[in-house]
Amino acid sequence: MTPFWVAGRPCDGPTAVEVRGPWDGGLAGVTSYASAAQVEGAVAAAWESRHLDVPAHVRADALDHVSRSLTTRAEEVAALVTAESGKPITWAMAEVARAAATFRWGAEEARRFSGSMQRLDTDAASTGRVALIRRVPRGPVLGITPFNFPVNLVAHKLAPAIAVGAPVIIKPAPATPLSALLLGSLLAETDLPGGLWSILPVPNESAPALAADVRLPLVSFTGSDSVGHAIRDANPAKHIVLELGGNAAVIVCPDWTDLDHAADRIARFGTYQAGQSCVSVQRVYAHRSVYALLRSLLADRLAALPVGDPRSAATHVGPLIDTAAADRITGWIDAAVAAGATLVTGGGRDGTTVAPTLLTDVPPTCALVTEEAFGPVLVLTPYDTFDEAVTLVNASRYGLQAGVFTHDMRVVAASADLEVGGVVIGDVPTYRADQMPYGGVKDSGTGREGVAAAMDDLTEPRVTVLTGWRL
Structure with missing residues (x-):
């Protein structure tokens, strides 16, 4: 049985889940749903880890490791994508290559993710003052991902969150959880603190309660507009990022x-x-x-x-x-x-x-x-x-x-x-x-994916005014 990941630890749940491919119903693998106690453990760990100061090099090295591992194991990962989603193997290989690039971009952005300095002495009353403007995580992130890109769309939730140091919980699509869990096994090989990430298969009917948890102030959802709008409408006080598709x-x-x-x-x-x-x-x-x-x-x-x-x-x-x-x-x-x-x-x-x-x-x-x-x-x-x-x-x-x-x-x-x-x-x-800002208007959603753009969505500016400083 393929384990899921609670605060960086492999776990099994009480309810086994067979994952079968849509082509011929063949068994792609077996995992389990997380119990209510295991979900609570993941959320509590994310909340407790929200102020962890994880150096940029640790975050970047972890993302680089996942990128390299995906490249090395591309055929294995693509075969898993095909088995559980029915995606033709040629397109599955292309997806794995994109996911490797997404994690690589995350590593690069983590290394250059910095604040800015703004002079304030443009006004006489502010002589001797400067502002240090940093972007800090809004808080732990809930990432909800669809079936159609079971590796790369998970990468687009994990990589930006890890790059900015935000704890992240991934709820993969019930039809295709195995690819996300494989990514968890790669993260487990890194030096990231366990509380910084969890990957939890749960039924879709459990998602509303998870999205409503006040300890997860940011929800990043990719999927149908009906579900995305329901999440937004039920959580008006939260920062909601929605990538909802279209009819291109x-x-x-x-x-x-x-x-x-x-x-x-x-x-x-x-x-x-x-x-x-x-x-x-x-x-x-x-x-x-x-x-x-x-x-x-x-x-x-x-x-x-x-x-x-x-x-x-x-x-x-x-x-x-x-x-x-x-x-x-x-x-x-x-x-x-x-x-x-x-x-x-x-x-x-x-x-x-x-x-x-x-x-x-x-x-x-x-x-x-x-x-x-x-x-x-x-x-x-x-x-x-x-x-x-x-x-x-x-x-x-x-x-x-x-x-x-x-x-x-x-x-x-x-x-x-x-x-x-x-x-x-x-x-x-x-x-x-995968590095460009990507998202839509109208019923196609709010916010943007693309690693650097998503990092902006996951963070907010925090200003520190320094008095008695010369720029």
């Missing part, structure tokens, strides 16, 4: 001549890991002059994508996380067709696997346009002017990232009107570098 859009402009490249990127990143990414391409807006050709190219690309066993290096599209997710996606496809949409390709299903799908003529009120599909489905719509395309993108209640295929600098300037947290020019919205 891409605009293909008439000046973009390499439609083959655009089609390749859109098909690839509308369906990678079965579309289970919050910036997976979902809505495609093509200028009417390129619409017909792009539709043909996308249909060909999607039909050719390898679908099947996620353990095969050839597989691009694997299963969805469970049967309920596959039911929802195929139900939305059927509803769109019933409402007048044209099914260009795909739409089929085998167990938990949904074929890469392209639809056109989808009414704007359909769920495939208004909601986050989180599946391998693309909706293609024509537009006539860039202003119209911007209006279509902004009509969504989400606003995470958008992509624009263009070389026109006037369009690049106008892309600032897109109501999203990030715009990617010349590529799909799926692009993300």
